[in-house]
Amino acid sequence: MGHHHNHDHSKDMPSNRLGWAFLLNFVFTIIEFIGGFLTNSTAILADAVHDLGDSLSLGLAWILNKLGKKQANQHFTYGYKRLNLAGAFINAVVLIAGSAWVLVEAIPRLWNPQMPVADGMIALAVVGITVNGFAAYKLSEGKTLNERVINWHLLEDVLGWVAVLIVGIVLLFVDWPILDPLLSIGFTMFILVNVLRNLWATLKLFIQATPDKETYRQVADTLLELPHVADLHHLHFWSLDGEEHVLTVHLVLT
Secondary structure (H helix, E strand, C coil): CEEECCCCCCCCCCHHHHHHHHHHHHHHHHHHHHHHHHHCCHHHHHHHHHHHHHHHHHHHHHHHHHHHCCCCCCCCCCCCCCHHHHHHHHHHHHHHHHHHHHHHHHHHHHCCCCCCCHHHHHHHHHHHHHHHHHHHHHCCCCCCHHHHHHHHHHHHHHHHHHHHHHHHHHHHHCCCCCHHHHHHHHHHHHHHHHHHHHHHHHHHHHCCCCCCHHHHHHHHHHHHCCCCEEEEEEEEEEECCCCCEEEEEEEEEC
16 A cells, blocks of 8 residues: 655746756855955855855756656656755765865964955845845745755855854954964854754655654554454555655455
């Protein structure tokens, strides 16, 4: 016996909103990289790498969102929902690689600090808070794993830019250039911890792990209590994309 819950979430994540957010983030990411080099700030480069990951995931989600809405057919009997996992996985890989690059750039500056341009840091931080905050607000209704990953990264970026703003203001008054690499390393490590957690969640969906062990037990107990059900075998419970779950089971009837 199989049961498939099908919900239409096109209203939660319309493609035009995703496309608009992608364009906004991608343009700002380019500005960030240029600004990071011009201001000599590894903290801004760390934010730029994170925004690059956000831009890629938004672009992928824009495409995969359209494909994911296709109806199930004889070739893809569960539809295309699991394509969203590809976006989450690629995004995680890009962020891990980018974070490693930032650490390589920032760690040597702990021993040889270089003073960044504080005025430029402050200006970019204000724009960063505005852009990422607005994008996070626009995409806050997403429910799939990929959408949650995107929104989480956007919120992280807002916090990151707040930190850059604070450091930029401090550097206007005191000569502490080591604050810049310390901030970039701290923010990058925070990113890595959350990316690895999301990557593990994505991998569990790829290998079709049970979404909730307690729900699995409750379903089994409930089925066995039904009239004329003597036993059950091969109870499989997995998730398509972190939101829509699938259950199949072989029931032995009396």
